[in-house]
Amino acid sequence: MVGSLAKIVGRLLVAAPAQVWFVVALAAIAAVAYFGFQDDAGKLVGWSAIPLGLWLVVTLFLILFNRSQLFAKWRWIVSSLALGTAISGGLGIFYAPLAAFSGETFGGDIGMAISRLPLEWDRFDVSITEYATAWARIVALLLIAFVVASPQLAKRTGKSLFGGIIVAFAVLSVGIQNLSSKFSAWRKKRAELKAMRKADLAEYEADQAAQAKIDAENEAVALESVAQKSEASSDNDEPVSIFVNDSTESEPTPDPEQKSELAKFVDRIPTDPATPVTVAYPTPTEVEEAQEADVPPPDYSAAYRYPWHLPDPEMLAIAKPGGITQEEIDSTSRAVEESLEQFGIDVSVDQVRQGPTVTMYGLSPGWKGRSEENTGGQRVRVDTILNREKDIALALASPNLRFEAPVPGESVVGIEVPNAHPTQVTLRSVMDSPEWEAFSKSAALPVPLGLGSGGNPVMADLSKMPHTLVAGSTGSGKSVCMNAIITGLIMTKTPLELRLIMIDPKRVELTPYQGIPHLYHPVIVEADRAVIVLKSLVDEMMGRFRQLEQAGVKNIATYNEKMDEKMPYLVILVDELADLMLTAAGDVERLLVRLAQLGRATGVHLVVATQRPSVDVVTGLIKANFPSRISFAVMSQIDSRTILDSVGAEKLLGRGDMLYMPIDKPKPSRVQGAFLNDDEIEGVVSAWQNMGGPPLPELVVTFDDAGADNGTSSSAVDGDSLFDQAANLAQSQKTLSVSLLQRRLRIGYPRAARLMDELEDEGVVGAGEPGKPRPVL
Numbered sequence: 001m002v003g004s005l006a007k008i009v010g011r012l013l014v015a016a017p018a019q020v021w022f023v024v025a026l027a028a029i030a031a032v033a034y035f036g037f038q039d040d041a042g043k044l045v046g047w048s049a050i051p052l053g054l055w056l057v058v059t060l061f062l063i064l065f066n067r068s069q070l071f072a073k074w075r076w077i078v079s080s081l082a083l084g085t086a087i088s089g090g091l092g093i094f095y096a097p098l099a100a101f102s103g104e105t106f107g108g109d110i111g112m113a114i115s116r117l118p119l120e121w122d123r124f125d126v127s128i129t130e131y132a133t134a135w136a137r138i139v140a141l142l143l144i145a146f147v148v149a150s151p152q153l154a155k156r157t158g159k160s161l162f163g164g165i166i167v168a169f170a171v172l173s174v175g176i177q178n179l180s181s182k183f184s185a186w187r188k189k190r191a192e193l194k195a196m197r198k199a200d201l202a203e204y205e206a207d208q209a210a211q212a213k214i215d216a217e218n219e220a221v222a223l224e225s226v227a228q229k230s231e232a233s234s235d236n237d238e239p240v241s242i243f244v245n246d247s248t249e250s251e252p253t254p255d256p257e258q259k260s261e262l263a264k265f266v267d268r269i270p271t272d273p274a275t276p277v278t279v280a281y282p283t284p285t286e287v288e289e290a291q292e293a294d295v296p297p298p299d300y301s302a303a304y305r306y307p308w309h310l311p312d313p314e315m316l317a318i319a320k321p322g323g324i325t326q327e328e329i330d331s332t333s334r335a336v337e338e339s340l341e342q343f344g345i346d347v348s349v350d351q352v353r354q355g356p357t358v359t360m361y362g363l364s365p366g367w368k369g370r371s372e373e374n375t376g377g378q379r380v381r382v383d384t385i386l387n388r389e390k391d392i393a394l395a396l397a398s399p400n401l402r403f404e405a406p407v408p409g410e411s412v413v414g415i416e417v418p419n420a421h422p423t424q425v426t427l428r429s430v431m432d433s434p435e436w437e438a439f440s441k442s443a444a445l446p447v448p449l450g451l452g453s454g455g456n457p458v459m460a461d462l463s464k465m466p467h468t469l470v471a472g473s474t475g476s477g478k479s480v481c482m483n484a485i486i487t488g489l490i491m492t493k494t495p496l497e498l499r500l501i502m503i504d505p506k507r508v509e510l511t512p513y514q515g516i517p518h519l520y521h522p523v524i525v526e527a528d529r530a531v532i533v534l535k536s537l538v539d540e541m542m543g544r545f546r547q548l549e550q551a552g553v554k555n556i557a558t559y560n561e562k563m564d565e566k567m568p569y570l571v572i573l574v575d576e577l578a579d580l581m582l583t584a585a586g587d588v589e590r591l592l593v594r595l596a597q598l599g600r601a602t603g604v605h606l607v608v609a610t611q612r613p614s615v616d617v618v619t620g621l622i623k624a625n626f627p628s629r630i631s632f633a634v635m636s637q638i639d640s641r642t643i644l645d646s647v648g649a650e651k652l653l654g655r656g657d658m659l660y661m662p663i664d665k666p667k668p669s670r671v672q673g674a675f676l677n678d679d680e681i682e683g684v685v686s687a688w689q690n691m692g693g694p695p696l697p698e699l700v701v702t703f704d705d706a707g708a709d710n711g712t713s714s715s716a717v718d719g720d721s722l723f724d725q726a727a728n729l730a731q732s733q734k735t736l737s738v739s740l741l742q743r744r745l746r747i748g749y750p751r752a753a754r755l756m757d758e759l760e761d762e763g764v765v766g767a768g769e770p771g772k773p774r775p776v777l
Contacts (some may be wrong), residue, residue, distance in 0.1 A: 046108025047091050051084035079149035086141035089114035093134050302694040308494040311687040313431055316680050322423040324359065332396060332417055336361060339395035345384055351412055353454035356423035357657055357672040360404070360453045362412030382406070385413055402651050408667060416453060416670055418653055425451050425656070427484055427674045431491075433457040440492050444557065445569055445605065448488045449481075449630075449660060450673040458660065458671045462489075462571060462607070463557075465628040465663055466600040469618065470609035471643040472632025477656035477673050478609050479509045481630065482575055484674045485607060486510075487684055489571065490518050495696055501537065501572045503530045505579035512681055516688040520570065521699040527583035530574075534591040536701045537572065537604070541595060544602035556603035569603040577610040578617045586722070589619055596625035613643040627663040632656075632673075644668055722747070726755045730764050735773035 045052070059077060062070040070077065092111025095104060105112055115134040146153075290297040333349040340347050346366025353360040365380035382405050393401050396417060404414035430436055430448035435457050440446040445462035452458050462468070462485075472478040489498055499520035504510035507525045514523050524530045544556075544567065553559045560566045572595065574580065580588045596606055608626065610617055613634060631643045633652035640649035648668065649659055656673035722745055729744055730736050736759070741752040756774065759765045768774035 043103035044109050046096070046103060046106055046111060048088035048107045048111045051087040052110070055080050055084045075148055079145045082141050082145035082148065085114055086138050086145065089134070089138050089141065092116065093131075093138075298695070300695070300697050303696045304496060306693045308496065308693060309691065310494065311491050311684050313428065313491065315683040315687070316428040316431065317426050317677065319424045319426040319429045322421050323354065323356070324419045324421060328420065329354070329359065332359070333361060335395050336363070336392060336415065339392055340385065340388060343388060343391065345380055345388065347380065347385065347413075351407075351410065355453040355455050355670070355672065356419075356425045356451050357653060358402075358416040358418050358453055358670060360407070360670075361415045361417060362407060362410060363415060364412050382413055400651050400653055402648055402670070404667075408665075408669075422672075425672045425674050427487060427676050427680070430457045430459065430674055431488075435459070445489060445498070445571065446492055447485050448674055449484070450656065450658070450671045452672075453670040458669075460628075460660075460662060462605045463569065463603070465605070467596045467606040467626045468608070468628040468630060469623070469626040469643065470607065470630045470632075471613040471618070471634065471639070472609075472611060472649075472658075473634055473639075474611055476632035476634075476652070476654050477658070477675075478611060478632050479575065480656060480676060481632070481658070481673050482509065482573060482607070482609055483676045483681060486513060486573065487676055487681065490516060490688065491684060493518075493569075495568075495693070496566065497568055499568045499570050499696075501533065501570065501699070503533070503572070503574045503580070505530070505576045509575045510573065512678075513685055516685055517691070517693055517696055518688070521701070527580055530580055531584050531587050531591070532701060533699070534588070534595070536699055537570075538591060538594055539702055540570070540699065541599055541602050541604050544604075545598070548602065555601045567603060569605065570599075572604065572606045574606070574608045577608050578612040581617050585616075589621060593621045593625050596622075613639045615642060618642055629659075629661045629668070631659045631661075631668070722751075722755060723758055726759060727762075727764055730759060730776045733776055736765050736776055737773040740773075 058080075059070075062073075062077075088107050088111045090111075091107030092105045092113070092115040094106050096106050103109065107114070115137060116130075119130055119133065287297050329352055333352070336349060337347060346368070347363045348366065349361050350364045351360075351362030353362075363385060365382065365385065368378045368380060386403055386405060389401060389403060392415065393399050398418055400418055402416040404416065406412060407414040427448055429451060436446075436448060436459060439459050439461075443459075443461040443463070447460045447462055449458045449460055460468075470478055470481060486500070486502075489500070495517040498518055500513075500516075500518045501520050502510040502513060502523045504523055504525055505527060511523050511525065513519070521533060524533055547567070548554065548556070548559055551559055551563060553562055556567050556569065574592075577588075592606065592608065595604055599605065606626070608622075613631075629644055631640065631649040631652075633654040634640050634643070634649045637647045637650050640647050643649065644659060644661060646668070652659065656675060658671050658673050659668035660671045661668035725745060726741060729741070733740070736756070738749065738752045738756050741747065741755055742749060745752070745755075747755075756765065760767060760774070763777060765774040766777050
């Protein structure tokens with residue numbers, strides 16, 4: 001039976017005409033191309049395979065089986081080739097969705113070659129001229145197809161086409177004329193702005209020249225006075241002072257306008273040495289240094305007249321498009337509903353918020369036992385839905401699901417599902433939004449953070465937060481967030497409105513900002529120097545309090561509204577808190593807590609980041625005084641509870657995915673942080689460095705030399721923070737023991753023993769025998 005069948009099939013194949021073999025061969029070639037080279041073939045031809053493939057099949061069929069028709073219908077063959085090429089080129093202009101089988105465009109590489117070569121452009125870098133050239137090629141191919149197919153009809157319609165071309169040319173001329181007039185107006189406005197800036201710079205240079213002339217005249221008067229006093233005191237060898245206002249009563253008092261520059265600065269020095277430098281006068285330390293060097297003190301008044309300009313946001317990168325399609329959203333919604341329905345849980349996806357990294361699906365709980373006949377029933381419990389987290393994750397093949405029950409302000413249970421194709425978020429994505437334009441004008445310290453789970457821009461005002469704690473494991477986007485905060489601040493605020501203090505023990509994250517005029521002190525990379533600067537910042541803060549007290553106001557905002565001399569905000573950024581806590585935990589914690597407790601009224605705000613959110617780094621005092629939190633991906637639920645007091649951060653995706661919990665929100669919200677590359681940072685920093693503004697006042701760093709006066713040196717930086725107390729205790733004793741240190745300082749034996757070793761190294765106590773007290777030297 002089988003043999004008979006094989007013979008019948010063989011006879012049929014032998015008797016089949018050549019046309020059947022032609023069709024079979026084409027089908028085999030198509031199957032091999034589809035299953036074996038689907039990606040390469042799709043990228044090469046895309047949807048151009050339909051018009052070009054039909055033309056190629058028909059042409060090959062005529063060549064093989066009916067050459068007479070091929071020569072008789074040659075016009076239609078050439079016309080159809082031109083038409084198919086035009087269709088393919090048109091498909092090569094339109095872009096396909098990301099990860100499509102046809103590559104970048106619907107027409108594949110062939111369509112791109114027809115519409116673009118030899119020009120090269122893509123969806124992110126294209127001009128109107130290149131678009132117009134591509135469409136001109138398509139129109140030319142269509143005209144060729146029309147003329148070759150029917151030359152007589154083309155001849156009759158040529159006159160009408162010529163008239164249409166004349167009309168189109170007239171319309172284009174009017175449009176070009178309007179564009180030319182607008183372009184001329186823009187160039188004129190730009191030239192006026194340039195002339196205004198040039199005039200401002202010329203006025204500033206003239207003021208500087210006049211000031212230099214006055215300085216030279218005052219110095220000449222001062223030297224002449226010194227020479228006169230030198231001649232008068234040559235007989236009795238009295239010392240000569242370089243101050244003009246030090247002249248004796250017998251000498252005439254110089255004119256106030258010709259008073260020396262140094263005397264003018266001395267009159268403007270504040271009586272309180274802790275008063276911060278917010279106006280154009282030198283500090284007492286700078287005046288003393290100027291007196292020793294016999295030069296005038298620095299004059300910072302020029303910085304307050306200099307025309308500071310903010311960097312152009314156009315230097316920031318534009319985000320590339322991406323995201324998921326509506327089909328993927330519908331498929332995920334059905335998968336969630338079906339997976340819960342298998343367990344008898346009635347839910348419906350009533351809300352979808354598509355974000356750059358995750359999409360939030362809002363589930364509305366249904367009813368148990370409700371039908372068309374029975375309108376009663378019990379509502380599905382929220383805990384029932386939350387208990388099926390692993391089943392939903394299995395159905396969606398995504399382990400990183402995060403539930404939000406309920407969504408704030410909504411009566412739905414939110415499930416955040418990661419997108420298969422995330423959308424890139426840049427700083428420009430936030431700063432180009434209309435919300436940012438209004439927010440940056442009203443906020444004192446505006447900061448762009450990123451895009452929320454619904455695609456909405458997320459911004460923060462540091463002056464209202466007022467202090468922020470940032471945590472996340474290595475590579476989660478913590479340092480990029482710090483760069484976004486700094487860049488957002490310096491792109492919206494001038495150095496007269498904002499000063500920055502940066503502490504970077506890692507030496508590589510914040511050091512690129514070295515040299516910008518916003519820095520109140522060069523970037524600190526040494527832990528011992530950081531402690532000294534923090535102590536100086538506490539003095540600065542207390543000086544600001546005295547300044548607010550003298551003005552009769554409560555905070556910096558009221559002071560700036562009332563006074564002509566503005567007080568700049570001061571933002572302190574610490575990129576790695578763990579390194580500082582390992583070096584000098586006691587001093588760092590005490591100083592940060594003091595700055596956080598009292599700094600808000602004086603415009604001092606802190607942003608502290610750490611990749612180790614453990615209780616020995618993020619202590620209870622630090623958490624209590626840093627109410628706003630930003631958590632990136634962490635390793636465990638314990639770390640998440642330490643930073644956010646709740647779980648969820650361990651399920652983040654990394655690469656900028658964060659949970660943002662400001663002071664005014666009880667629950668954290670999902671945000672995709674803005675990405676900032678090194679080229680953007682370098683461009684913004686270069687814009688400020690190349691502005692060439694005059695120098696601004698810097699932080700007055702004070703060193704604590706109290707320990708050096710009594711013969712002891714503080715080891716708070718290099719050793720235990722209780723070293724000073726132990727040294728003072730030793731001075732009141734003849735002998736010192738470890739048990740005495742334990743009782744008086746209330747510490748354990750290991751720490752007391754280490755303190756005793758440090759006291760011996762510093763020469764405070766001598767070497768003793770085991771079990772006996774040590775003599776105090």
